[in-house]
Amino acid sequence: MGSLWESLHPESLLEPITFDRSDLENTANCPFAAKAIRDGKVQNISRLMDIGSEGHLLIKEGIEWGNGDYMVAADYILAEVTKARPDIQPEVIKALRFISNELKRIVNFNYGNLIGVEKQFSAELLPASQSRGAVIITARLDLVNAGRDKTVLHVHDWKTGYKQRSNSEAYASFQTCCIAWILFKELADVQEIHFWYDQTMTDTRAYCKLERDRDYYNFQGRLETAVMLRLQDSSEAWPDIEKCSWCPATAICPHVVADARDFNTDKVPFLQQMIALQARLTAMKKIANAYVKKHGNIIFADHVYGDKGRQKVSYSAFKIGKSDDDEKDE
Numbered sequence: 001m002g003s004l005w006e007s008l009h010p011e012s013l014l015e016p017i018t019f020d021r022s023d024l025e026n027t028a029n030c031p032f033a034a035k036a037i038r039d040g041k042v043q044n045i046s047r048l049m050d051i052g053s054e055g056h057l058l059i060k061e062g063i064e065w066g067n068g069d070y071m072v073a074a075d076y077i078l079a080e081v082t083k084a085r086p087d088i089q090p091e092v093i094k095a096l097r098f099i100s101n102e103l104k105r106i107v108n109f110n111y112g113n114l115i116g117v118e119k120q121f122s123a124e125l126l127p128a129s130q131s132r133g134a135v136i137i138t139a140r141l142d143l144v145n146a147g148r149d150k151t152v153l154h155v156h157d158w159k160t161g162y163k164q165r166s167n168s169e170a171y172a173s174f175q176t177c178c179i180a181w182i183l184f185k186e187l188a189d190v191q192e193i194h195f196w197y198d199q200t201m202t203d204t205r206a207y208c209k210l211e212r213d214r215d216y217y218n219f220q221g222r223l224e225t226a227v228m229l230r231l232q233d234s235s236e237a238w239p240d241i242e243k244c245s246w247c248p249a250t251a252i253c254p255h256v257v258a259d260a261r262d263f264n265t266d267k268v269p270f271l272q273q274m275i276a277l278q279a280r281l282t283a284m285k286k287i288a289n290a291y292v293k294k295h296g297n298i299i300f301a302d303h304v305y306g307d308k309g310r311q312k313v314s315y316s317a318f319k320i321g322k323s324d325d326d327e328k329d330e
């Protein structure tokens with residue numbers, strides 16, 4: 001029989017609901033795609049994801065092997081990486097060589113400050129209600145180490161893709177928001193987090209700084225909205241040319257941007273058409289530029305094509321709603 005407190009608070013008996021960062025991130029990006037992946041209607045797989053999974057597996061093995069000694073773990077990773085899946089072994093070596101060196105560098109620089117590698121962190125976002133258990137958000141962090149004191153943390157996330165993020169993209173990323181919120185929630189002393197995306201294929205980094213005062217409630221709001229969509233099992237679609245171009249659900253999505261669907265269905269004819277269009281555009285520009293050189297700007301409706309008086313020629317000048325005078329030189 002349950003306690004009196006439990007009978008007064010039936011929600012305390014409901015199982016907590018845990019959402020992983022990547023599922024929430026898919027939902028925050030486009031609920032339709034996230035649901036299609038969850039329901040098994042499409043598979044979210046790619047060569048780069050395989051490289052990432054293989055790499056994480058080896059890092060996990062290395063950490064277990066090192067048993068608290070991260071130098072030993074780094075050496076293990078380097079020694080064992082040659083046994084990675086043969087079809088992706090060269091890329092896995094490139095990524096893990098970077099990570100092994102980075103691990104050694106951080107350990108040498110901050111010995112004793114390392115909080116965890118490949119460590120899972122979780123925090124409660126919503127308390128239990130009458131109809132569901134508490135909502136827990138969870139994320140695995142590649143590397144966390146303490147900063148100059150207990151108010152500062154450094155987080156490193158290793159990326160095996162070719163995308164090169166800007167610092168502002170790093171700050172705006174859902175992953176940054178989710179991980180930083182969990183850390184702020186769980187570690188009450190932490191006031192600032194220095195977040196690094198280490199891009200292993202290009203040996204580059206994107207960086208952003210998160211501050212509790214400025215970011216905590218904004219991040220919480222963003223997570224709550226994603227969780228609400230997830231709890232509703234939403235299949236809303238938010239098409240966007242960039243998102244749709246790499247979405248795994250293009251074949252079944254009625255909302256897909258048409259060009260992105262054509263690209264994903266068969267990339268070769270798409271690229272052939274793009275090359276042909278580019279060649280035609282070059283020829284068209286030559287013709288129009290020759291005319292402008294002799295007769296001056298061409299003005300039609302709100303568009304201006306051509307140069308600006310005696311100033312430098314600006315042939316890419318399709319400026320909607322601007323006159324020739326306020327057009328910016330390029």
Ligand code: SF4
Pocket residue numbers: 030032033237238239240243244247248249250253254255256257
């Ligand atoms: S194709 Fe575009 S709109 Fe459709 S699920 Fe994917 S991202 Fe969303």
